[in-house]
Amino acid sequence: MAHSRHYLMCRPDYFAVEYAINPWMDPVAGADAATAVRQWEQLKDTYEELGHKVSLIDPIDGLPDMVFAANGALVVGGRVYGARFANAERAAEGPAYLRWFTGNGFGAAMEPTETNEGEGDFLTLDEVILAGTGFRTAITAHKEAQEFLGRPVVTLQLVDPRYYHLDTALFPIDGRNVAYYPGAFSPGSQAVLRHMFPDAVIASADDAAVLGLNAVSDGHNVVINVEAGELALELKRRGLNVIPVDLSELRKAGGGPKCCTLEIRV
Numbered sequence: 069m070a071h072s073r074h075y076l077m078c079r080p081d082y083f084a085v086e087y088a089i090n091p092w093m094d095p096v097a098g099a100d101a102a103t104a105v106r107q108w109e110q111l112k113d114t115y116e117e118l119g120h121k122v123s124l125i126d127p128i129d130g131l132p133d134m135v136f137a138a139n140g141a142l143v144v145g146g147r148v149y150g151a152r153f154a155n156a157e158r159a160a161e162g163p164a165y166l167r168w169f170t171g172n173g174f175g176a177a178m179e180p181t182e183t184n185e186g187e188g189d190f191l192t193l194d195e196v197i198l199a200g201t202g203f204r205t206a207i208t209a210h211k212e213a214q215e216f217l218g219r220p221v222v223t224l225q226l227v228d229p230r231y232y233h234l235d236t237a238l239f240p241i242d243g244r245n246v247a248y249y250p251g252a253f254s255p256g257s258q259a260v261l262r263h264m265f266p267d268a269v270i271a272s273a274d275d276a277a278v279l280g281l282n283a284v285s286d287g288h289n290v291v292i293n294v295e296a297g298e299l300a301l302e303l304k305r306r307g308l309n310v311i312p313v314d315l316s317e318l319r320k321a322g323g324g325p326k327c328c329t330l331e332i333r334v
């Protein structure tokens with residue numbers, strides 16, 4: 069099918085909020101794994117109903133954020149650039165995701181030298197990879213990824229701790245255009261985005277604050293947090309098929325649909 073994608077996901081069996089490494093996380097309030105699993109299953113079902121292929125990596129007890137598969141690697145042209153997490157709490161996830169790829173026939177898989185959180189901070193378009201820095205991924209990783217993947221990487225500076233990964237503030241609508249929240253970026257990076265994407269969808273602060281930009285688009289269907297109403301309307305106005313999902317439990321850890329979804333591009 070024209071828009072079919074291959075995604076890697078991780079069931080949140082061990083999901084919890086037991087430490088705070090971003091402003092969304094409150095270990096005192098915690099989170100409920102059973103609710104997270106139910107919401108995650110609906111996301112997975114949504115992808116399968118759209119005709120996408122979903123592969124699964126086994127969750128590991130003691131890694132409560134492992135459900136956020138997007139952070140586990142960046143895969144472009146079948147080449148796997150591994151993750152090296154900024155926080156000790158998630159460090160073991162990088163090797164675990166890399167093992168999944170090598171065990172599933174991906175020979176060109178690189179253990180990175182530089183700190184980076186996979187597709188959390190690297191978003192792939194047709195001609196270029198957009199890369200965030202400021203909170204998690206080191207700018208040196210942008211160069212390392214460019215060299216390994218052979219694709220141009222454009223650095224974008226994140227400035228608001230609530231939008232600590234690029235994929236909390238921007239998503240590719242298709243291979244050529246994006247939606248984003250300008251307030252998450254430095255003035256220079258806002259100018260880069262305006263220059264590169266004059267026809268971008270500009271999201272409001274309210275839609276960003278419900279992680280509406282943490283959406284997954286196949287170029288026709290956009291899977292997006294249900295609370296992002298204004299953004300959904302604009303996407304519909306532009307002819308996209310908007311599919312709202314409820315991932316409110318996972319948002320307690322600072323994640324949304326895109327965080328749960330690592331695209332495997334061969």
Ligand SMILES: CN(C)C(=N)NCCC[C@H](N)C(=O)O
Nearest residue numbers: 090136138188233321323327
């Ligand atoms: C938006 N994406 C992929 C993410 N932004 N990932 C969610 C990571 C959440 C985790 N508690 C953390 O702080 O690392």
